[in-house]
Amino acid sequence: MKPITRIHSRTAVLADENIDTDRIIPARFLTTTTREGLGKLCFHDWRYRADGSDNPAFPLNQPQAQGCSIVVAGRNFGCGSSREHAPWALLDYGVQAVLCSEIADIFRGNALKNGLLAIVIDELEHRWLLKHPGIELVIDVREQFIALPDGGRISFRLEPFARHCLLNGVDQLGYLLQHSDAISHYEQSEKAA
Amino acid sequence: MAKTLFEKVWDAHVVVPETTDTPAVLYVDLHLVHEVTSPQAFSELRERGLQLRRPDRMLATLDHSTPTLPTNADGSRPYANAEAQAQVTQLETNCREFGVELHGWDSADRGIVHVIGPELGATQPGMTIVCGDSHTSTHGAFGALAFGIGTTEVGHVMATQCLLQRKPKTMAIHVDGQLPAGISAKDLILHIIGTIGVDGGTGYVLEYRGAAIEALSMDERMTVCNMSIEAGARAGLIAPDDTAFAWLKGRPRTPQGAAWDAAVATWRALRSDDGATYDREVRIDANAVKPTVTYGTHPGMAIAMDAPVPAATNAQEHRALDYMQSKPGQPMQGTPVDVVFVGSCTNSRLSDLREAANVLRGRRVADGVRMLVVPGSEAVRRDAEREGLHQVFTAAGAEWRVPGCSMCIAMNGDLAQPGQLVVSTSNRNFEGRQGKGARTVLASPATAAASALAGRIADPREYLVEAA
Numbered sequence: 001m002k003p004i005t006r007i008h009s010r011t012a013v014l015a016d017e018n019i020d021t022d023r024i025i026p027a028r029f030l031t032t033t034t035r036e037g038l039g040k041l042c043f044h045d046w047r048y049r050a051d052g053s054d055n056p057a058f059p060l061n062q063p064q065a066q067g068c069s070i071v072v073a074g075r076n077f078g079c080g081s082s083r084e085h086a087p088w089a090l091l092d093y094g095v096q097a098v099l100c101s102e103i104a105d106i107f108r109g110n111a112l113k114n115g116l117l118a119i120v121i122d123e124l125e126h127r128w129l130l131k132h133p134g135i136e137l138v139i140d141v142r143e144q145f146i147a148l149p150d151g152g153r154i155s156f157r158l159e160p161f162a163r164h165c166l167l168n169g170v171d172q173l174g175y176l177l178q179h180s181d182a183i184s185h186y187e188q189s190e191k192a193a
Numbered sequence: 194m195a196k197t198l199f200e201k202v203w204d205a206h207v208v209v210p211e212t213t214d215t216p217a218v219l220y221v222d223l224h225l226v227h228e229v230t231s232p233q234a235f236s237e238l239r240e241r242g243l244q245l246r247r248p249d250r251m252l253a254t255l256d257h258s259t260p261t262l263p264t265n266a267d268g269s270r271p272y273a274n275a276e277a278q279a280q281v282t283q284l285e286t287n288c289r290e291f292g293v294e295l296h297g298w299d300s301a302d303r304g305i306v307h308v309i310g311p312e313l314g315a316t317q318p319g320m321t322i323v324c325g326d327s328h329t330s331t332h333g334a335f336g337a338l339a340f341g342i343g344t345t346e347v348g349h350v351m352a353t354q355c356l357l358q359r360k361p362k363t364m365a366i367h368v369d370g371q372l373p374a375g376i377s378a379k380d381l382i383l384h385i386i387g388t389i390g391v392d393g394g395t396g397y398v399l400e401y402r403g404a405a406i407e408a409l410s411m412d413e414r415m416t417v418c419n420m421s422i423e424a425g426a427r428a429g430l431i432a433p434d435d436t437a438f439a440w441l442k443g444r445p446r447t448p449q450g451a452a453w454d455a456a457v458a459t460w461r462a463l464r465s466d467d468g469a470t471y472d473r474e475v476r477i478d479a480n481a482v483k484p485t486v487t488y489g490t491h492p493g494m495a496i497a498m499d500a501p502v503p504a505a506t507n508a509q510e511h512r513a514l515d516y517m518q519s520k521p522g523q524p525m526q527g528t529p530v531d532v533v534f535v536g537s538c539t540n541s542r543l544s545d546l547r548e549a550a551n552v553l554r555g556r557r558v559a560d561g562v563r564m565l566v567v568p569g570s571e572a573v574r575r576d577a578e579r580e581g582l583h584q585v586f587t588a589a590g591a592e593w594r595v596p597g598c599s600m601c602i603a604m605n606g607d608l609a610q611p612g613q614l615v616v617s618t619s620n621r622n623f624e625g626r627q628g629k630g631a632r633t634v635l636a637s638p639a640t641a642a643a644s645a646l647a648g649r650i651a652d653p654r655e656y657l658v659e660a661a
């Protein structure tokens with residue numbers, strides 16, 4: 001994974017609450033055996049009309065949302081299925097960060113492991129961001145704040161290990177493998193017990 | 194210090210304790226695998242030249258992409274498409290190459306991953322169990338700490354048998370009283386989620402306790418724990434007791450003889466100590482639960498079927514009611530039904546099929562309604578057929594299928610058409626979950642069966658009273 005220190009983008013808003021992972025990528029596309037190329041399927045049934053053309057009612061299809069890689073989403077984003085296809089699809093679609101007052105547990109873990117910044121912010125600030133789409137933000141992972149155009153700051157807190165992995169491009173499997181001896185030791189003591 | 198059930202299981206599996214900077218390294222006793230969330234993890238292993246650390250602690254099955262119609266005349270399987278078939282073949286190849294026990298097409302035990310784990314006795318009290326599937330919470334019914342993980346973590350467990358985890362918070366859900374006659378565990382869990390909300394459990398492990406929980410059978414406990422994730426909780430737990438031990442005894446993977454007695458003695462300690470504290474506690478009155486259904490597009494939008502649908506209070510709820518065509522102020526009871534689905538890891542076990550059959554016996558599904566009954570496993574199918582339940586279903590005009598996830602996730606070709614209303618015993622009523630544009634109403638097997646007969650959402654107690 002590439003290290004991620006800052007993200008700079010305008011915001012797009014997906015105000016709906018409880019956007020589940022079936023909506024992010026419908027189950028019928030889960031027959032894939034790779035993680036690549038899912039961006040074109042992201043939000044499929046919301047984003048396209050029946051004839052395959054873009055649905056103008058989908059917020060991310062609107063002209064002002066083009067090129068935005070920060071999405072401000074309604075509460076409880078990513079609920080439902082544990083499919084990691086959801087963050088894979090979002091990243092491939094061009095989303096680099098999701099800001100929300102509450103993010104579903106499994107989705108958040110999956111997202112951070114793939115370098116998609118799933119960031120929980122306070123409710124008041126969340127409400128404000130939902131009402132102000134298109135503003136220019138800088139997300140600073142190291143200092144854990146979001147810089148607003150007027151110089152204001154929104155602070156957030158990432159789980160320290162997830163933040164460390166993002167900043168240093170740490171491979172979590174590599175980290176776990178370093179504990180092989182402790183794992184063997186645990187297995188032996190378990191057998192003895 | 195007094196510990197909760199969760200803390201006991203957690204503490205027993207910590208390989209490396211958590212610190213401010215790093216999560217705990219947590220040992221996994223059982224890793225369940227299916228075709229949808231594993232291929233990329235196997236590929237990762239291959240790319241890195243890694244082996245499985247403990248293939249003996251893995252168990253794989255085919256369930257999500259598999260057809261539920263029998264084989265074609267030429268012996269081929271009626272897959273929805275070439276990708277579905279390729280995904281199944283991929284898991285077969287991966288299991289062969291890496292030495293994982295797979296309950297594939299030739300197994301007498303194949304079925305939905307969360308149905309066969311317990312059936313085989315692979316699921317045991319006090320274990321940590323994971324699967325690349327959010328309904329892994331089902332196994333918590335046996336006092337196992339069981340939760341869904343993403344595909345990257347599937348790779349972690351494959352290579353190290355461990356996960357990096359922060360300790361979650363705990364929530365006790367006390368269910369007092371007794372469920373009224375004709376009210377099932379499904380009604381109870383829908384009622385609980387409707388009460389605490391679709392995100393009420395986020396960040397918590399739930400422990401269900403109290404008289405009404407102790408009175409549940411194992412099948413019913415699995416239904417309750419299964420839907421913990423629908424309240425945002427990754428895991429749900431119930432302390433194992435004699436009901437659980439009796440259910441597990443003699444199953445293929447459980448200890449036998451003296452080892453069984455020793456295991457039970459250890460398992461008896463798996464309950465929350467008196468005085469143990471939870472981060473949050475909720476009380477639910479079982480006596481107040483009625484036949485419960487969903488009216489919106491997430492499982493938290495659940496109410497008694499005879500209660501008026503609440504008015505929308507924000508844009509999302511408007512959208513949900515529009516999508517469902519649910520009418521504020523009117524009850525869901527009486528809504529016309531197009532499709533009825535009995536199945537999924539929530540409600541596809543023998544007792545669920547019996548519950549549906551008791552309502553259907555000697556009656557006919559209403560004209561214009563399509564009803565699918567999909568057993569959770571080959572074992573359930575065998576048992577049901579031995580009792581003649583399949584004949585009850587087919588005589589009523591329902592389709593009796595081969596085990597699999599089927600219309601719960603609608604990725605195998607079993608799906609509803611746009612606009613159709615499905616009364617479903619599965620666990621998710623998200624937009625498009627059962628087919629693009631399809632509308633899902635979650636319900637118990639008895640309610641599903643009653644609705645199939647009436648052609649409208651109906652109270653099963655009317656049929657049960659007549660039958661009695």
Ligand code: SF4
Nearest residue numbers: 328537538598601602
């Ligand atoms: S039955 Fe449904 S919820 Fe259960 S494992 Fe299959 S797809 Fe998932």
